[in-house]
Amino acid sequence: MKLSAPIYQLKRRAKLLARDEKIPLHTALDRIARDEGFAGWSLLSARVATCATASEMLSQLSDGDMLVLGARPGHGKTLLGIRLLLDAIRDGRKGVFFTLEYNEQETRERIRSLEGETSDLGNALEIVTSDEICADNIVRYLADAPRGTVAVIDYLQILDQRRDKPELSAQIVALQKFARQTSVILAFISQIDRTYDPESKPLPDMQDIRLPNKVDVGLFSKACFLHEGKARFQAIARRAD
Structure with missing residues (x-):
């Protein structure tokens, strides 16, 4: 629009x-x-931020990157993740959306809100909707994916919501190892803690990621944070092996 x-x-x-x-x-x-x-205004500003940021972000991602996409609800993090995937497909890459939040119809509706009714670009996006989504499931699905494939996981904080899944920290370690070995780019949509105060800083950062279960944020290599139509992309120092 x-x-x-x-x-x-x-x-x-x-x-x-x-x-x-x-x-x-x-x-x-x-x-x-x-x-x-x-x-509402938050949806309008989120749309503007995602369209402007995704294409710039794709050019700054390297094979094997682990990316965090963080924002409070309604500020565009899911739209940004989907836009990143569509731009990756436009660039000739494979794009996969793993979602524990939406069904395929809801995801397709979000694609149409970005691309319009007549675009066929979203048809190339692979959408995985399953309660079984976790590190093992993602690794198996992407085992034969070509270098430079971009996969978005929606979202970080519920990967281990089921008790039969490994704890979140172990899953992120496994996914980082997989990304490095295969040169697949993994992006994780992330919630931001409610304590984040935009009056004290205009955009959240790594310290504001909501982590009910402890995770070493040094496992991620890049991050993008959104708030009220503004966005900041940053590199993160890789954790020493």
């Missing part, structure tokens, strides 16, 4: 609306977003 004006102009329009009608700025922003076809 194309915006009627650049996002900075929409923000300016919202500020004028808030001043003229004496309403809170967040109410004015949501009204502008609805006029643009979005349920």
